[in-house]
Amino acid sequence: MDSSSLLISCTVLALLLTFPSSSSSNLVEQEALLSLKASIETDPSAPSLSSWNETSDLCQWRGVTCNNSRGRVTTLDLSGLGLTGSVSPSIGNLSQLQFLFLQKNQLSGELPRQLGALLHLQVLNASSNLIGGAIPPHISNCLNLTALDLSSNKLSGRIPAELGSLSKLKLLDLGKNFLTGTIPDTIGNLSSLSTLDLATNFLNGEIPSDLGRLHKISHLQISINNLTGHLPSSLYNLSSLTFFAFALNDFFGEIPGDIGHRLPNLLTLNFCFNKFTGLYPRSVHNLTNIQTLRFSYNLFHGPVPSGLGNLHDLNMYTIAGNQFVSSAPNGLEFLTAMTNSTKLEYLAINDNLLEGMIPDSVGNLSKSLTKFMLGGNRILGSIPASIGQISSLSLLNMSYNSISGEIPPEIGQLKQLTVLDLAYNKLSGKIPADIGELTMLTKLGLFGNQLEGSIPSSFGKLQNLISLDLSSNDLEGGIPREVFTLSSLSSLLNLSHNSLMGSLPQEISNLQNIIAIDLSYNLLSGNITDYIGKCGSLQTLSMANNSFSGEIPETIGNLKALQSLDLSLNQLSGPIPDSIREIQALDYLNLSFNNLEGVVPTEGVFRNHSAVHLEGNSRLCYSSSCKSTGIHWKVLYSIIVASVALVLLLVVSSICIFLIKRRTNKNFLPTMNSMKGKHPIISYEELHRATESFAATNLLGRGSFGCVYKGVLGDGVKVAVKVLILEAGGALKSFLAECEALRNARHRNLVKLITLCLSLDFKNNEFRALVYEFMSNGSLDDWIRGKRRHADSSGLSLVERLNAIIDMASALDYLHNDCEVQVVHCDLKPSNVMLDEYMTAKVGDFGLAKVLGHKDEAEEHSTATHGLKGSIGYIPPEYGFGGKPSAKGDVYSYGVMLLELLTGKSPTNEQFAGNLSLKTWVATAFPCELMQVLDAELTIAGAVNYGRQQISREKQDECLTSMVRVALACTEESPDARLTIRDALAQLKSTRDDLMRPAVATNNYNYINVNIQ
Known part of the structure; x- marks a missing residue:
């Protein structure tokens, strides 16, 4: 072999020795990708x-990019492929990987700690998935990372302090997860960071002042958390900031x-929904490039300071819900200055103390303005005609x-208008027919004014109208048939408290x-048309205090969804239609003060006498002997028989007391003895008399x-x-479990056990019952299903729902943490939560409860059933x-209940099939499309009154968002990832405090976009 050949051979050998693992590395990477x-x-x-x-060559695989020189995987892009499943730990074997894109899939499971082996990784994007668990601190080994995006997942636990070692990181986005704990000080070490997004989590504590060391940061987003305290002064020195958003937290103090x-470089400043005080920071009007001020x-x-005219690029400006003041008549002149903001799209000054008249210059506001809110102030004068120019x-x-005067017809020029709310002002005159030209209108609120004349027939053109409220005015004449042709009306038609006349046309169908x-x-008359039965979705129907005559149509029974029916104070005659008793959802019926006659039905809603009002109908009766006015001899005979029976019952009860002492189960005596002295045992005879012989009309539930x-x-x-069905398997164990759970439990949010009954019935059969305090407002399930409503036909308000879930959480917190022995309920659901006369929620039915405080005794007494509990x-x-009952199990059930209360949907609803559940349905919509899945009664209402204050639409939406976040955090698949009930209670109380913060009167249809940027 010559020297040249030898040189070539040595060179090849050297190359082979230099890269001995190329083929083997490819094999490892191939196996990793296949795994x-x-x-x-x-x-x-x-x-x-x-x-x-x-x-095939792995470098040709979809989404795989290799280094050309060595054939090693450097990029893996699986974004947007609709993938499910989990991320395999084998991904850590792609040792040369630099870019990993997994975003916009449906991946679940946890992030593997093996990601920390990817020492060359520069970008990791796993956003918009369903990944849960904690953020693995091992990611901090990836020292070359410049971008880490794990947003829009279900990550929980704390933010690892180790992330502070990623000195090359420019983007850190952990937003829209379920992260808890405080923001680590070490984040301040990320000297290269330009974007930090921690929004929409459950972070608490104060903002670390070390964040003031992020001198390259331009985008700082920490909205929608539970953070508190003052903003560190160091943050106001981050001169490179363009996006500064701390909305929906609990910050206080003044802004410099x-x-x-x-x-000076700010483009977006968002501090809304906090507790900042002090004066408006005048210097923000010097930010001539600012685009968003919230x-x-x-x-x-x-006052609102001058200088707004300098903000030429402004597209969003909202100061709603503060205590800004101005003096009449020129108190709104700052709106004139805003005509220089030619890019303005969103303007909200509602819910303040602003006085003055709307200037004519309002018509010169930006031609791009889409949302303009002035409600809940002290605005005087009339609506300028120039409004039609926007x-x-x-x-x-x-x-x-x-606001007074007439509604200017120029409003009819606002062809893009979808919501028009002029309610509760002092408007007079006629409703302009021009409003009928607003064909895109979905909601029209003119109630609470002094409008007169007739309802324009041009309203028949409003074919997209969902809600129409003209109530509490001075309108007269007939209701135009055109109104009843608006098949788009799906929420509300309210024409009450006017002077409208005429009959109800068949077009109502x-x-x-x-x-x-x-x-x-109103002054409506004539018969109630049979065509009312065509309104199949109707839940509330009120035609009280009119002059309707004739019989109630049988077709009203076709309204299967009807929950409240009020036909009182009319001139209706004839019998009560039998079809009404077939309406299973009906829980409020008022037919009082009419001329009805005949026998009152006894089925359906008529079983609940408190839900039916029939007074003022002298010819109605409750039996076939309607014409009898005196005491029939049979009645007298019955009284005599009853008296004799009473004496016999007293004798029998004495015998029962003697026998019960001999027949009581010995295993049960310790539990019963623990109750003696506190709750005297009651006799069967007394319960028999108290319940009218356990009459079906007194049956509350089964x-x-x-x-x-x-x-x-x-x-x-x-x-x-609660009478036990002793023949039912597990009934006795349920009885024992309930007594054991409540033996030492005393809390205002637990249904109070008054006494017990251990006796024999009149047939000498064993009888056992638990006697509880009576809860006059039924169960939470009754309200969710619409079986109960308030006297004004309304369901549970937001405040009532929030109070109820806080009451439930308080009860569970007591049982889990403060009771003498720890108790888990094991069967939390709306039908086991009761409401008293003050709408206080109390948890009941401990038949499946588990006592965890003393193991041996718990095993002996508290297991009510085998297998699944709940x-x-x-x-x-x-x-x-096979998991054992636990407090975290109760938390899961509680979270499902909270979702059900907010959506009105049962977790067993037929629409939830396959992989779709109540939780995933809500989670998919959270937070951007949340209002589409919530109960309509919570989302279509405007400002609501509570005591002497009003709660704006925007504050309600904030509250709902927070409540859903708690519910989703309680229903995590992993018990360790769930909130504790104490944490959930604390967050809900904080939410209620924010909701009930004193505010000025608000508007009724305040549809503010709650997208927090």
């Missing part, structure tokens, strides 16, 4: 990873008056002011999708192990008597795999 494929599930109809197989000078719902006071307006809200119709307190009856004891105390839909997933 990843095995852990990922794809849509069989579109197999995204079909090219991943052993017969020179903020505009210290942060100070809404804080405690700012004083041609792009989609929402105009001037409600709850003192067009309103097949409407939920509520209120025509009460469960697996017993029936619950309403009763009145001899001393007049109303009670709920009710389908509320059972935590770990119970299905």
Whole structure:
């Protein structure tokens, strides 16, 4: 071999020795990718990873990019492929990987700690998935990372302090997760960071002042958390900031008056929904490049300073929900200055103390303005005709002011308008027919004014109208038939408290999708048309205080969804239609003060006498002997028989007391003895009398192990008597478990156990019952299903729902943490939560409860059933795999209940099938489309009154968002990832404090976009 050949051979050998692992490395990476494929599930109809197989070069596989010189995987891009499954730990074997894109899939499971082995990784994007668990601190080993985006997942736990070692990191986005704990000080070490997004989590504590060391940061987003305290002054020195958003937290204190000078590059400033005080920071008007200014719902006071005319690029300006003041008549002249902001799209000054008249110059505001809100102030004068020049307006809200004069017909020029709310002002004159030209209108609120004349027939053109409220005016004449042709009406038609005349036309049958119709307190007459039965979605119908005559149509029974029917104070005659008793959802019926006659039905809603009002109908009766006016001899005979029976019962009860001492189960005596001295045992005879012989009319509910009856004891105390069905398997264990759980439990949010009954019935059969305090407002399930409503036909308000879930959480917190022995309920669901006369929620039915405080005794007495504990839909997933009852299991059931209360949807609803559950349905919509899945009664309402204050639409939306976040955090698949009930209680109380923060009167249709940027 010559020297040249020898040189070539040595060179080849050297190369082989230098890269001995190229082929073996490719094999390792191939196996890693195939393992990843095995852990990922794809849509069989579109197999995204079909090219991943052993017969082809992995560098040709979809989403895989290799280094050309060595054939090693450097980029893996699987974004947007609809992948499910989890991320395999084998991904850590892709040792040369630099870019990993997994975003916009449906991956679940946890992030593997093996990601920390990817020492060359520069970008990791796993956003917009369903990944849970904690953020692995091992990611801090990836010292070359410049971008880490894990947003829009279900990550929980704390933010690892180790992330502070990623000195090259420019983007850190952990927003829209379920992270808890404080923000680590070490984040301040990320000297290269330009974007930090921690929004929409459960972070608490104060902002670390070390964040003031992020001198390159331009985007700082920490909105929608539970953070508190003052903002560190160091943050106001981050001169490179362009995006500064701290909305929806609990920050307080004043904003420096020179903020505009210290942060000269700001484009977005969002401090809304906090507790900032002090004067408006005048210097922000020097930020001539600012695009978004949001100070809404804080405690700012004083006047709006001058200088708004300098903000030429402004597209969003909201100072709503503060205490800004101005003096009449020129108090709104700052709106004139805003005509220089030619890019303005969103303007909200509602819910303040602003006085003055709307200037004519308002018509010169930006032609791009889509939302303009002035409601809830002290605005005087009339609506200027120039308002019609703001041609792009989609929402105009001037409600709850003192605006007078006529509605200018020029409003009809706002062709893009979808919401028009002028309610609760002093408007007079006729309703302009021009409003009928607003064909895109979905909501029209003119109630609470002094409008007169007739309803324009041009309203028939409003074919997109969902809600129409003209109530509490001075309108007269007939209701135009055109109104009843608006088949789009699906929420509300309210024409009550006017002077409208005429009859109800058959065109009402067009309103097949409407939920509520209120025509009460008018001068309407004639028969109630049979066509009312065509309104199949109707839940509330009120036609009280009119002059309707004739019979109530049988077709009213076709309204299967009807929950409230009020036909009182009319001239209706004839019998009560039998069809009404077939309406199972009906829980309020008022037919009082008519001329009805005949026998009152006894089925359906008529079983509940408190829900039916029939007074003022002298010819109605409750039996076939309607014509009898005296005491029939049979009645007298019955009284004599009853007296004799009473004496016999007294004798029998004495015998029962003697026998019960001999027949009582010995194993039960310790539990009963613990109750003696506190609750005197009651006799069967007394319960028999208290419940009117356990009459069906007193039956409140039926469960697996017993029936619950309403009763009145001899001393007049109303009670709920739970009678055990001893033949039912597990009934005795349920009885024992309930006694054991409540033996030492005393809390205002637990249904109070008054006494017990251990006796024999009149047939000498064993009888056992628990006697509880009577809860006059029924169960939470009754309210969710619409079986109960308030006297005004309304359901549970937001405040009532929030109070109820706080009451429930308080009860669970006591049972889990403060009771003498720890108790887990194991069967939390709406039907086991009761409401008293003050709408206080109390948890009841401890038949499946588990006492965890003393193991041996718990095993002996508290196990009520074998296998799964709970009710389908509320059972935590770990119970299905043999998990033992735990406090975290109760938290899961509680979270499901909270979702049900907010959506009105049962977890067993037929729409939830396959992989879709109540939780995933809500989670998919959270937070951007949340209002689409919530109960309509919570989302279509405007400002609501509570005591002497009003709660704005925007504050309600904030509250709902917070409540859903708690519910989702309680229903995590992993018990360790769930909130504790104490944490959930603390967050909900904080939410209530924010909601009930004193505010000025608000508007009724305040549809503010709650997207927090």
